[in-house]
Amino acid sequence: MSKVEQSRKLDLERIIFIGRTFEEYVDMFLLSEDELQGKKILDCPAGACSFTAVGNELGLDITACDIAYYHSGEDLKNKGLQDLEHAMASMAKAKNNYKWDYFGDIDGLRNHRLSALQNCAKDMQESNEKYIAVTLPSLPFKNEEFDILLSAHFLFMYADRLDYQFHIETIDELLRVTKEEVRIFPLVDLEGKRYEFLDNVVDYLAEKGYVVEEIKGRYEFQKNANSMLKITKK
Template identity: 50%
Template structure:
């Protein structure tokens, strides 16, 4: 049973509702459209991303999970527009920390973020069952529910705020609901430095029967983010 917002004590102002386009997802996870067709896919945390909407059109059975989905579409859309504005204002102060090849300008970036939000909200309104409220490190799915799980801009990005135990529990939970493969992007924190305890984490996961490798991908906006983690279950 889904708890009410009051019971969860959620505060929408504390949630960042920013999304990436489908094209960005394909680049950051090194995916092809053929890899999606006929597969069950989880995007967690999904945020305001357009991936689930587009993946389903292409023949995948895609689902997004995120704490934000406890809220209705309208306040999420309003929050997303506010967050885009805030991010763009902050970006002007820190442009040196980003590579401007995927996006040629700040305006192009704004257009991508706005399009992702628009596609996500439209799909959320039309297919609400695709957007499942959840809070890591616990997911409301059965074991092996998804062929492929994608996780972007959460784990490792907040390595200075989320401790090693949280990362390990979340990784195990993402793997629990995954039948075959988990991909995580990026491998660095907000500072651009590789997650400090990555080697310890990978050692633990390998000891539990998985294979793991860091893979170069054709997407690097924040400097240092051009790699993903690919984990195959044994």
């Protein structure tokens, strides 16, 4: 195996390729198909989510971007299947950290995650141009190229490894490529604690003239992970 191949394999091992379903996105971000019709939407970072795949089948205009997309769809699908089983085994040991009314049980959760992965992998094969490889905090898109941007389970969640400056630079970039609004979910870290610098982020955005709202959604799986930040351009 060459050094380049070894490097790519190592990079892939660092990625956890698990995603949410279209239905989960609708509930997390308080969306409706009607409000999304005619809008150009970006899911960033999208991972193995099926929001793009299912949304485009419904006639929506959705693009997905993620650092994972530097790798092939086949490699990502295989990685996702491994990650899914590892995640389910870990979840069984930490069930009390989650609310199970949405999925019912571990099998229900596995079915949702597997459905998302399969839909995503299939769509990556059929509509590869909709899946763009990116490395945040930089995006390869024009100013205000999208109407709405959705960002799930990344910012704030990894506060232990992504510092405040990274959060600010990333949010600035998300807003640069968005014409109308950015929605970020959830507002807690991996331990379910509210991101400690969230008020600083809100103040920063308000000073720049954005309308910022914390809105409770219809979705809560990880305890306390039930609100989004909605940032609207005036």
